[in-house]
Amino acid sequence: MSEMLAALRSFNEEPAEARRPYYSRDGQSRVRYHSNFDLFRSPAAIWRDTLYLDMAPTGPSPEEIPPACRGIAVEFTREVQRLGGTLFELLSEALGLHRGFLEQHEAGCLEGLSVVGHYYPASPQPQLTMGTSRHTDPSFLTVLLQDSVGGLQVLHRLRRDDQPVWVDVPAEPGAFTVNVGDFLQLLSNDRFRSVEHRVLSKSVGPRVSVACFFRPHGAAAAARVCAPILIGDGAASPPRYRSATVEDLIVHYRDKALDGTSMLDHYRI
Numbered sequence: 175m176s177e178m179l180a181a182l183r184s185f186n187e188e189p190a191e192a193r194r195p196y197y198s199r200d201g202q203s204r205v206r207y208h209s210n211f212d213l214f215r216s217p218a219a220i221w222r223d224t225l226y227l228d229m230a231p232t233g234p235s236p237e238e239i240p241p242a243c244r245g246i247a248v249e250f251t252r253e254v255q256r257l258g259g260t261l262f263e264l265l266s267e268a269l270g271l272h273r274g275f276l277e278q279h280e281a282g283c284l285e286g287l288s289v290v291g292h293y294y295p296a297s298p299q300p301q302l303t304m305g306t307s308r309h310t311d312p313s314f315l316t317v318l319l320q321d322s323v324g325g326l327q328v329l330h331r332l333r334r335d336d337q338p339v340w341v342d343v344p345a346e347p348g349a350f351t352v353n354v355g356d357f358l359q360l361l362s363n364d365r366f367r368s369v370e371h372r373v374l375s376k377s378v379g380p381r382v383s384v385a386c387f388f389r390p391h392g393a394a395a396a397a398r399v400c401a402p403i404l405i406g407d408g409a410a411s412p413p414r415y416r417s418a419t420v421e422d423l424i425v426h427y428r429d430k431a432l433d434g435t436s437m438l439d440h441y442r443i
């Protein structure tokens with residue numbers, strides 16, 4: 175875990191010429207490096223740079239991955255996929271289904287993994303910007319690793335009737351944070367809820383984090399379909415969402431930008 179964070183830090187601290195070849199805003203490219211994926215659409219810019227590595231089902235060839243992260247990214251991906259296998263088994267059981275259900279489902283929950291490394295430089299005026307604006311994740315699940323700087327917060331209702339408040343997620347060395355993403359909320363027909371979160375900008379830094387999004391990309395995303403899983407004949411709880419391919423969901427999320435609204439509103443029946 176610490177090696178993955180260190181590798182991302184060294185990549186981001188290389189001279190601009192070394193990083194330039196990886197700069198891309200083309201969502202089809204399996205390796206992309208940029209800041210603000212929604213730069214031209216979102217209401218506000220955020221204070222971070224991001225390296226996207228779409229590792230599964232088909233990852234980039236080793237030469238396409240920046241040398242600083244090459245070996246560790248492949249090993250880290252393998253370990254996070256193993257963890258994801260266990261998490262989807264537990265979630266299947268929590269839905270009252272057999273262990274392999276979510277892995278075998280036509281949505282392909284475990285098939286794809288994008289490893290997304292963020293680098294948040296120290297900000298001279300942190301009160302004027304966010305590290306990451308509030309959002310829910312475009313994934314089935316997100317396994318998130320952060321370093322010790324902190325700044326990640328979740329929106330949480332302390333008591334059922336209270337207004338939700340922002341709560342700090344402790345930056346524990348060696349710990350992962352697991353977020354339910356929007357695709358799993360749709361699939362579970364609202365039985366699992368995606369979590370709204372954000373990252374504050376800080377005057378200390380840099381902060382490095384790795385968000386591992388369980389979701390397929392490319393041809394696999396076009397082939398995978400998400401529709402609410404209904405229990406019994408569905409009469410007790412009818413579908414709350416239209417079905418959509420993972421590709422549709424991702425395109426809609428990118429077009430919508432981090433504007434504070436939920437992508438799921440668009441699919442809600």
Ligand SMILES: O=C(O)CCC(=O)C(=O)O
Pocket residue numbers: 290292306311318320326371372373383384385
């Ligand atoms: O940097 C973090 O801790 C969170 C990043 C995040 O929320 C995301 O990539 O979706």
Ligand SMILES: [Fe+2]
Pocket residue numbers: 309310311371385
């Ligand atoms: Fe997120």
